[in-house]
Amino acid sequence: MAESADQVHARVMAAADEHGRMPLPSVAEWDIFPWEVVDGALATKRLADPAPEKPREGEDGTDCRICATDPAGVIWTNERWRLKHLAERSGLPLVVILEPLEHLDFDDLDDTMAAEYGVLAVRIARIIEGLPNIGRCHVQRIGDGARHLHIWFMARTRGLPSVLGSFAVDWDDILPPGPEEPWREDLAAVAQQLASYDGRATVDA
């Protein structure tokens, strides 16, 4: 079971500085980070000039890291889809990614796969939101980094009022990862519950 809000809070406070703050995550250095400090005050960055879109990873069907996914990270699969975790734990209690086995973008899905995606997304969100100490599962398709469709399911802890809304994504980078055992238990629970509908779990409880 994922940590409770009290457990997360105590663990983060133990790792934080004397003001209760965690170090800035690397995202603060990214070009697309929209805020900066000017004369000691937080300000928005100037909107960058228009520019051609950069090609995404796997745009031409080669060098796609998602096609080359490490099977060790896959927790569930069926004939056309798989659910996986990232190589390393992050600040939120559970983050999993749904992707087609085939090198397809969102708008490449035919009606059959689009319907499958809808059913899978609802099942995964329902399963994750049924886990203890999870407040909500945020579901996101962004797709600006890689062409191969990957949908994020990001679970946030119930009862942590800072970690809410779209900023839960930022807290995923800010908070130190929690303990490994409950994370693995929750991954196995998600995989097995999803396999009770369809497909097969590829991790053990």
Ligand SMILES: [Zn+2]
């Ligand atoms: Zn691919």
